[in-house]
Amino acid sequence: MLFILPAILYLLIFLIIPIGTAIVISLTKYSILSKPQFIGLKNYIRVFSMPTFWNSLQVTGIYVVSRLSGILILSFFMALAINQNLIGSKFFQAVYFMPYVFPLAVTSIIWKLFYQPFGLIEQFTNMLGLEPIFWLTSIDTALLGITITTVWSAAGYYSLIILAGLQTIPRDVLEAAEIDGAGNVRRFFHIILPFLKPTIFFILVVGTINSIRGFPPFLIMTGGGPGNATRVIGLMIYEYGFVHLKMGIGSAMSVVLLAIILTITLIQKKMMSKGGEV
Amino acid sequence: MSIIKNKNTAKAIKTGILLIIASLLAAIFIVPMVYILTSSFKSVENIFTVPIKWLPEKLHLENFSEPFINKNFGRYFLNSTFIAGTVTGATLFFSSLAGYSLSKFDYKFRDSLFILILITMMVPIETTIVPLAIVIRKLGMMNNYWGLILPVILSPFAIFWMRQFMITLPDAYSEAGRIDGLGEFQIFWKLILPLCKPAIGALAIFTFMGNWNSLIWPMIVATSDSLRTLPVGLVAFEGEFFTPFNQLFAMSVLAILPTFILFMILRQKLITGMAMVGIKG
Secondary structure, rough: OHHHHHHHHHHHHHHHHHHHHHHHHOOEEEOOOOEEEEEOHHHHHHHHHHHHHHHHHHHHHHHHHHHHHHHHHHHHHHHHHOOOOOHHHHHHHHHHHHHHHHOOOHHHHHHHHOOOOOOOOHHHHOOOOOOOOOOOOOOOOHHHHHHHHHHHHHHHHHHHHHHHHHHOOOOOHHHHHHHOOOOOHHHHHHHHHHHHHHHHHHHHHHHHHHHHHHHHHHHHHHHHHHHHHHHOOHHHHHHHOOOOOEEEEHHHHHHHHHHHHHHHHHHHHHHHHHHOOO | OOOHHHHHHHHHHHHHHHHHHHHHHHHHHHHHHHHHHHHOOOOOHHHOOOOOOOOOOOOOOOOHHHHHHHOOHHHHHHHHHHHHHHHHHHHHHHHHHHHHHHHHHHHHHHHHHHHHHHHHHOOOHHHHHHHHHEEEHHOOOOOOOHHHHHHHOOHHHHHHHHHHHHHOOOOOHHHHHHOOOOHHHHHHHHHHHOOOOHHHHHHHHHHHHHHHHHHHEEEEEHOOHHHHHHEEEEEHHHHOOOHHHHHHHHHHHHHHHHHHHHHOOOOHHHHHHHHOOOOOO
């Protein structure tokens, strides 16, 4: 019993109390300078009537969808290639995975430099004969620029999960399909994909949550700009809490985000257990 | 015969194409890393040139020393090492204790406690930073090491991880210890912990990496320069008006180095462990 005590204290002080505090503070007007003042649901009404809040949800949504599509396509290919046991597949696996161990702050700083005029990216687009693109300073490409960075940083990691899934497909099933004359495309869609359903599902859920959580690239590379083009929800909460010092509104947004994340997780649980029955 | 032969050639072509695409993809990952490394040895003028200069004309080793002299990077390194090290040690100890308790003892609220841990595992720190900062300020831990360490000294995930491993251990070990007259803590320390080496090893890597790489929480707590960790120091360095980019690259290389070395040594362990974990700390 005594052994669990530190854990209980930790959970209480650093998780349960903050979550409770978030809910309480979200019902007050509070900046560090003044005492909290109870104002009921006003913060929530404010938050939901803010165009910037809806914009941030929209930006977050676009980011999550495009990042996950990029990751799925790339990591699927990586996993299939590694699974073929090509020459040097161990080497490929290590190379693809490597950026994942870099601090995300460092990856973001470095890619910001890559996107600079005359930086690494422009050197390559020049070679392809393209006009210079103002990646992070243009409304049209800033989100794409960050997405490319975070796909680069995580695709290798997700390919491991897919690889683990691929290796659960029984060899004889694939061989039987080959003998029956099923082509590559048909094998992919009719055997590999159905077998990987749980894996893909897991990636979608974990990837969604991780993408919503990971706002350091936005903070470092664009600071939410240009305009509000890359102001994702995590960054908004951070700004309200620690830049504008409006703890009440920041907490209300945190509670909304928490609700969104828990809903996603619950839907996952439901669908996972359903998938288990089939 | 010819069908088999055709099939083999077709297979060889397929493998060839796959190999080429895999290599091209690998280039997308390797080229930036090489660029980072070579840029860290360049002079400022040589970083953004057209066409690109892949190799520095002269090795500017002072890129690596000047930030230590003109800036506080020595301190940042010490802070990062101290915090990541302490947190890792504490996490391993407390999560093993909790895992042992949850898996091998029976008491009233044990199962509800475990469910609570499962739920809190889903709560990302990003949604609690605002209230957490308020709690930490109330406790007087803003802008000191306690505030940097205590809120991350354990994690629901670490407890879950150790519990899941320990529940697979047979009860016979603890019982043998009790017959030999060992105290409960001695049983845990001398009999159980040595059996948990694989789980502890993997957890140690994740925890160290997660904390070495962590940015947001240290940035909120460390308002004075002397408390900054490496990622926080780097972000501040990048945000200055006239950042010498060659030095920024050099410091980035140093920040990557520890996790990179860890990765090279423990690659296989890390890869299998990460696949099991699913969520990055």
